[in-house]
Amino acid sequence: MRAGGDQVSSGKFDYLGLALLVLGLALPWLLYPVLATNIVVWALFAVGFNLLLGYTGLLSFGHAMFFGGASYITGIVMLHTHLPMPAALLTGVAFSIGLAYLVGVLSIRTQGIYFAMITLAIAQVIYFAVTVFIGWTGGENGLQAVPRGTFFGLPLENDRVMYYAWLVIAVIAVAFVKRVIHSPFGQVLKAIRENEQRARSLGYNVDHYKLMAFILSAAVSGLAGGMLVVHQHFTVMDNVDWQTSGEVVMMTLLGGMGTVYGPIIGAAFYLLLSDRLAVLVNAPGVVIGLIFILTVLLFRRGIVGEIMGRLDARRARGGQEA
Amino acid sequence: MLESLGGQIFNGLVSGAFYAMLSLGLAIIFGLLRIVNFAHGTMYMLGAFVAYVGAQSLGLNFWVALIASPIVVAIVGIILERLLLCRLYKLDVLYNLLLTFGITLFIEDAMRLKFGMQGSPYVIPGKLEGVVNLGFMIYPTYRVFVIVASLIVCIATWLLIEKTSLGATLRAATENPGLVRAFGINVPALITGVFGFGCALAAFAGVLAAPVNNVAPLMGDDIIIPTFAVVVIGGMGSILGSIVTGFVVGVVVALGAFFYPPISGTLIYILMAFVLLVKPTGLFGSVEGSR
Numbered sequence: 079m080r081a082g083g084d085q086v087s088s089g090k091f092d093y094l095g096l097a098l099l100v101l102g103l104a105l106p107w108l109l110y111p112v113l114a115t116n117i118v119v120w121a122l123f124a125v126g127f128n129l130l131l132g133y134t135g136l137l138s139f140g141h142a143m144f145f146g147g148a149s150y151i152t153g154i155v156m157l158h159t160h161l162p163m164p165a166a167l168l169t170g171v172a173f174s175i176g177l178a179y180l181v182g183v184l185s186i187r188t189q190g191i192y193f194a195m196i197t198l199a200i201a202q203v204i205y206f207a208v209t210v211f212i213g214w215t216g217g218e219n220g221l222q223a224v225p226r227g228t229f230f231g232l233p234l235e236n237d238r239v240m241y242y243a244w245l246v247i248a249v250i251a252v253a254f255v256k257r258v259i260h261s262p263f264g265q266v267l268k269a270i271r272e273n274e275q276r277a278r279s280l281g282y283n284v285d286h287y288k289l290m291a292f293i294l295s296a297a298v299s300g301l302a303g304g305m306l307v308v309h310q311h312f313t314v315m316d317n318v319d320w321q322t323s324g325e326v327v328m329m330t331l332l333g334g335m336g337t338v339y340g341p342i343i344g345a346a347f348y349l350l351l352s353d354r355l356a357v358l359v360n361a362p363g364v365v366i367g368l369i370f371i372l373t374v375l376l377f378r379r380g381i382v383g384e385i386m387g388r389l390d391a392r393r394a395r396g397g398q399e400a
Numbered sequence: 401m402l403e404s405l406g407g408q409i410f411n412g413l414v415s416g417a418f419y420a421m422l423s424l425g426l427a428i429i430f431g432l433l434r435i436v437n438f439a440h441g442t443m444y445m446l447g448a449f450v451a452y453v454g455a456q457s458l459g460l461n462f463w464v465a466l467i468a469s470p471i472v473v474a475i476v477g478i479i480l481e482r483l484l485l486c487r488l489y490k491l492d493v494l495y496n497l498l499l500t501f502g503i504t505l506f507i508e509d510a511m512r513l514k515f516g517m518q519g520s521p522y523v524i525p526g527k528l529e530g531v532v533n534l535g536f537m538i539y540p541t542y543r544v545f546v547i548v549a550s551l552i553v554c555i556a557t558w559l560l561i562e563k564t565s566l567g568a569t570l571r572a573a574t575e576n577p578g579l580v581r582a583f584g585i586n587v588p589a590l591i592t593g594v595f596g597f598g599c600a601l602a603a604f605a606g607v608l609a610a611p612v613n614n615v616a617p618l619m620g621d622d623i624i625i626p627t628f629a630v631v632v633i634g635g636m637g638s639i640l641g642s643i644v645t646g647f648v649v650g651v652v653v654a655l656g657a658f659f660y661p662p663i664s665g666t667l668i669y670i671l672m673a674f675v676l677l678v679k680p681t682g683l684f685g686s687v688e689g690s691r
Contacts, residue, residue: 137494184676191493192632196676199629199669288407313508320625326502331498363509370502374495375487 103398111237122248124329124341126298132336134291135271140201140312144174146318147204150299153221153307163227174300178293186289207319220314234253234358257337334380404596406537408658414543416650417550420643422627425509425601427642431574432594438500441620442507443599448604452615462525470600471608477599511617525601546608629672635685
């Protein structure tokens, strides 16, 4: 998929990033903290997903297996072992990396629609695994009463403390993704997105690069999944369902795929909207489906992509006048 | 033992019948439009609901529904194609996958609002009640009917595409739409027709499924993802391949569940992973189909 306008390049000052950081610091005082934390977690999931969709051009329709799968693994480690919470998070990430390696080996050579269908189908296996191993996962009831633990000695029972702990991790993770995108490795990914044959003919091992992007994307998604279960004390089967895989596609598209910060804004917009809608109407699917349809038809560059595109157009006009 | 094994093979043929009809529709749509219709399961669900509502409010019997429901759903499909899908043909095909995903969310939730989650039973038509003696075993008549009806529809569709001049035009348009257009054939109309026909096939399967399962808004979800796996196993682009794969996968999965029940839910995906390792383009697929 062709991305929208490209993001702030590394040389210029990152105004949008700074604005988002300030907003992020203020968020738990503007919204109730649990919702604010949810936004941080899902935004990180979408950023990880966008590394694959926006920068490599691969549409995975099964990313819930990393997000939801890691949420179960992290939760199970927290419930059944005495490992510190960050170690539980890392176990979830390790699970996502291992799973992504297996799935990637199977699917990475396929393209476009094939890749989407294969990832969707394999994600369903993880869903079934959750329904089969009821003793570990709680089946329909979900994994309940997961403790939050402590964050390097800091107790997390206060929701705002929890929020800021996760904000720190998310900011580091997003900075890492941004660094990856602007690295030579990230440039190769973009080259593959734009023209895979050419990248191949230039001597790049395209399949290897795609696999690495897939694994990185899964690792970030898994981290977000682990953060989800720790902050909300539970995880449910919905998080490994295909609808979750669809939701992260939508957040990314809505915010602007192929932009560093688009998915963050998309996730925030989506969660705020769902939160309001849950009170107003009894038909979330109707409204969200409608937004999905309209975004794909009319608004493909997404919020950030659209703004960047307008700014670029204005700059181009200004350049001509001068 | 042998009797129950035979029964299990027939159960496999019944689920294979549904896989075959649905993956056939997906294959035809993919062939000409190059899109994967995520909303295919929704069309299947709508097919079942048209039969159910028709029976409740108009007193339509099963046999009328078997004809009327595919027509109604084909019209829904044609409207969706003309109104929405046709706007995205010039773009990456993935946008249309996302569009049909949005349509699925919308229609499923709208149906849930109207009819509730639980779903309602649909009675087996009188003539197909009871069991039939197949000589070596006894099996429900209706399920035998499902297998036969699916075979007839699948083979008729295959003949239509392979043996008629309309089918020849269709295959030509699949190969080279620009050239076919130059011969004065209205390709956009052909595309619309094909999409409608694919939806009609899904609706036909939905009517057949109505007496087997409950008619419920989420019934399409349960079948569309296994059907995608069937499509991957068979490979994109082959009409006959999608029919054969549908039935074979149905039987293999049923046999797997017979010998080792815990595997029943995942066997289809294990099969898919295995085929991908051995032959990434699928059993009947061409290299071009996977691109």
